[in-house]
Amino acid sequence: MSVAIRLDGKSAIVTGAGRSLGRAYAIALAAAGACVVVNDVDAESAEQTVTAIREAGGRAISVIAPVGPSATAEALVAAAQEEFGRIDILIANAGVLRDRVLWKMGDDDFDLVTETHLRGSFTCGRAAAIGMREQGEGGRIVLIGSPAGQFGSFGQTNYAAAKAGLVAMARTWSLELAKAEITVNAVIPTALSPMTATIPAYTKVYEDYVETGVIPSEYRRDHALGSAEDVAPLIVWLASDQSAAVTGQAIGVGGDRLTLYSHPAVLKTLDQDGGWSPEQIDAAWREDLADLAQHSGPRVA
Numbered sequence: 316m317s318v319a320i321r322l323d324g325k326s327a328i329v330t331g332a333g334r335s336l337g338r339a340y341a342i343a344l345a346a347a348g349a350c351v352v353v354n355d356v357d358a359e360s361a362e363q364t365v366t367a368i369r370e371a372g373g374r375a376i377s378v379i380a381p382v383g384p385s386a387t388a389e390a391l392v393a394a395a396q397e398e399f400g401r402i403d404i405l406i407a408n409a410g411v412l413r414d415r416v417l418w419k420m421g422d423d424d425f426d427l428v429t430e431t432h433l434r435g436s437f438t439c440g441r442a443a444a445i446g447m448r449e450q451g452e453g454g455r456i457v458l459i460g461s462p463a464g465q466f467g468s469f470g471q472t473n474y475a476a477a478k479a480g481l482v483a484m485a486r487t488w489s490l491e492l493a494k495a496e497i498t499v500n501a502v503i504p505t506a507l508s509p510m511t512a513t514i515p516a517y518t519k520v521y522e523d524y525v526e527t528g529v530i531p532s533e534y535r536r537d538h539a540l541g542s543a544e545d546v547a548p549l550i551v552w553l554a555s556d557q558s559a560a561v562t563g564q565a566i567g568v569g570g571d572r573l574t575l576y577s578h579p580a581v582l583k584t585l586d587q588d589g590g591w592s593p594e595q596i597d598a599a600w601r602e603d604l605a606d607l608a609q610h611s612g613p614r615v616a
Contacts, residue, residue: 319557320347320551320552320555320557321347321348321555322344322347322348322349322403322404322551322554322555323347323348323349324348325348325349325350325401325403325404325554326349326350326351326352326395326396326399326400326401326402326403326404327341327344327349327350327351327352327395327403327404327405327406327554328351328352328354328391328392328394328395328402328404328405328406328439328443329341329344329351329352329353329354329406329408330354330355330382330391330406330407330408330409330435330439331354331355331382331408331409331410332351332353332354332355332361332364332406332408333353333355333356333357333359333360333361333363333364334355334357334360334364334509335508335509335510335543336408336459336504336506336508336543336546337355337364337406337408337409338360338363338364338367338543339542339543339544339546339547340406340408340543340546340547340550341353341364341368341375341406342364342367342368342371342547343544343547343548343550343551344404344406344550344551344554345368345371345373345374345375346371346373347551347554347555349373349403349404349554350373350374350375350395350398350399351368351373351374351375351376352375352376352377352378352391352394352395352398352399353365353368353375353376353377353378354377354378354379354380354382354387354391354409355377355379355409356379356380356381357379358377358379361377361378361379362377364377365377374399376394376398378390378391378394381409381431381435382407382409382431382435382436382438382439383430383431383434383435383438384438385438385441385442387435387438387439388435388438388439388441388442388443389442391439391442392442392443392445392446395446396446401450401452402443402446402447402450402454403447403450403452403453403454403455403554404454404455404456404457404554405439405440405443405454405455405456405457406457406459406550406554407435407436407439407440407456407457407458407459407481408459409431409432409435410428410431410432410459410474410510411427411428411431411432412428412471412474412510412513413425413427413428413473413474414470414471414474414513415470415472416469416470417472420472420473424473425472425473427473428473428474428477429473429476429477432474432477432478432481433476433477433480433481433484436458436459436481436484437484440456440458440484440488440499443456444456444488444492444495444497447492447495447497448492448495448497451495452496453495453496453497453498453559454495454496454497454498455497455498455553455554455555455558456485456488456492456497456498456499456500457499457500457501457502457550457553457554458481458482458484458485458499458500458501458502459481459501459502459504460478460479460481460482460485460501460502460503460565461474461475461478461503461504462503462505462567462613463475463478464476464477464478464479464480464481464482464503465478465479465482465503465565465576465613466611466612466613467611467612468612469612481501482501482565482576485499485500485501485563485564485565486499486563486578489562489563490563493562496559498553498558498559498561498562499562499563500553500558500561500562500563500564500565500566501564501565501566502546502549502550502553502565502566502567502568503565503566503567503568503574503576504546504567504568504569505538505539505540505541505567505568505569505570505572506540506541506542506543506545506546506569506570507520507521507524507530507540507541507542507543508521508543509521511540517540520534520540524542530542530570532571534570535570535571535572536570536571536572538569538570539567539568539569539570539571539572539574540569540570541569541570541571545568545569545570546568546569548568549566549568549573553566564576582604582607582609583603583604583607585599585603585604587599
C-alpha cells in the first residue's frame with residue numbers, strides 16, 4: 316500500500332469489523348492513520364480487532380450492536396463524534412447468510428439477510444450522511460456489495476437482492492450527497508472468508524488457506540480470490556482524499572484482480588408504430604434481440 320495514501324485526523328466506522336473482511340478493513344484504515352469505531356454483534360471478536368489496532372499504535376473503540384435498527388446507526392455515529400470528535404468515513408460491511416433455494420426459503424431467512432445488509436447499510440448510511448453534512452467537510456461512504464448482486468447466485472435470493480440493492484443505493488446517494496462533497500461507492504470483494512467457504516467449489520480452497528495461508532495462483536488470478544487483506548487497500552483508497560472525484564461506482568477487488576463494473580446499459584431499442592402485439596414481440600425477439608440476451612450467473616475467466 317502506498318505510504319502517500321494517509322487518513323490522519325479522520326474518523327471511521329466499520330460495521331461487522333470483528334472478523335474476516337471487516338476486521339481487515341478496520342485494521343488497514345487504522346494503519347493509514349484513521350481512528351476507528353469497530354462494530355460487531357460479537358463483543359469478543361470486536362475487542363480483538365480493537366486490541367490489534369491499539370497494539371499497532373492506532374486508536375479504536377468498539378460498539379457492540381446489530382446493524383439494522385436506527386438506534387444502532389445513531390449510536391455508531393455518536394460514538395465516533397464523542398470519542399474522536401468527528402465522522403468522516405463509513406464502511407457498511409456487516410452481513411449474514413441464510414442460503415436456501417426459493418421454494419425452501421422462509422420469511423425469517425429473507426428478512427434477516429435484508430435487514431442486516433440492506434436496511435443496516437441504509438440506517439448507517441443515513442446517520443453518517445447527517446453527521447457528515449452537519450460537519451460540512453465532506454466524507455466517504457462505502458457500501459459492500461457482492462458478485463451475487465452483480466450476477467445472481469443460486470440459493471441466495473435474499474443475499475443477491477440485498478447486494479444488488481446496495482449498488483443502486485450507492486448510485487442514488489452519490490447524486491444526493493454530491494453537493495456536500497460526500498462520495499458514495501460500492502466495493503465488490505472476492506475473498507476467501509467463512510462466507511466463501513459455504514460455496515461448495517471453494518470450501519476446500521478455504522480450508523487449505525486457513526491451514527497453510529497459501530492461495531493457489533490460479534484462484535488469485537482466474538477466480539479473483541485472495542485474502543481479506545487483498546481487499547483492504549481499495550477500502551483505504553476510497554476513504555482517502557485521493558479518491559475525491561470517484562463516486563457512484565461499483566469497484567471489485569480480489570486476489571490479483573481489480574475490476575470496474577459497468578452501470579446497467581440499454582443494449583438495443585426497437586420502435587413499433589402504435590405499440591407491440593405479442594406476435595410482433597416474438598418476431599422482434601427472434602430476429603433482433605435473442606443474440607444480445609445476457610446469461611445469468613458469473614463468467615469465470
